[in-house]
Amino acid sequence: MKKEIDAAIQEVIDSSSFINGPQVKTFCSHLEEYMNAPYIIPCGNGTDALLLALRASDIQQGDEVILPAFTYIAAVEMVASLGVTPVLVDVYPDTFNMNTEHLEQAISRQTKAIIPVHLFGQSCNMEPVMKIAEKYKLKVIEDNAQSLGADYTFSDGTVKKTGTIGHIGTLSFFPSKPLACYGDGGAVITSDATLAERIRMIANHGQTQKYHHKTIGCNSRLDTIQAAILDVKLKYINSFTDARRKVAGDYDRTLSSLPELKIPTSSPFSTHIYHQYTIRVKNGRRDALQAFLKEQNIPTMIYYPLPVHEQEAYKWVARTSGTVSNAASLCKEVLSLPIHTEMTDETQRFIIENIIRFFRK
């Protein structure tokens, strides 16, 4: 893509339209087409997208929002930054996504929203989430930073892209994300015209007319250069997913017979785009495996080493609902193996051989 991307960047530089250039609109309309979503509002990054979603939903100090206890911190952080209490529920140990059977018991009079985070590339079970949200009149904000491109299938056969099922969805275009730019970038997705207008207004200093501020806003924009890069990459998004699925399939085939290791589980209702390939290592051997692979120059990551309620910043801010023991034990077992669109068979063979060697030691 280098030629295409270089040309797209050069075009922005030549035009000097660095802010709100035409490429921003073009990219958003192409993404709307891809997601089958009527409104995509660009913004500065995935964390801003979450803040905009919360602000537009009128979630305020004293309210509560339900989130998974095992997750990336951004959604919890934005909830807490508004003086709103994050209420944490457990996750399923096999898919790592929010346990929807625990949702109802987490609801109180203060609950205003649920934020399902589609972790590692596959969807939370959205049908029960939407049913519960409807019953209790709650907003659903999908944190789709890690799963752009995944499809969720409802029990009646309807298929929707993750991020387009709830009232609002959020995206990050951080360089490691499924659709990645050359810096920071994000977007908010909604099918509600009023919400879309509000999100756009908050992201633009709370104004719809220049220098007339209706609400307290912020400044969160997607740079034209980033939009131009994303517009090129969007054309290839399905091939990126195919490439990661091939890597995941090869790991599955070669690692599934190792008894001390659990390969990722795919949910029956979701496709998996393998943003991460996260295994679970049993018998307390995760850190030893990571150290062994590091010695062979094989990088791995622990997403995430602590559940939210054990984080210093959130210990006294967040509240857990029911048991969150899966979240706690996953933090001791998970290990994300290298996965990306340019992985060669040779590199992957080297990784796999070393994992097998560790367990045979």
Ligand SMILES: Cc1ncc(COP(=O)(O)O)c(C=O)c1O
């Ligand atoms: C699940 C999730 N939500 C939100 C974010 C925040 O995105 P950004 O880094 O663009 O602010 C990330 C990024 O790592 C993420 O993984």
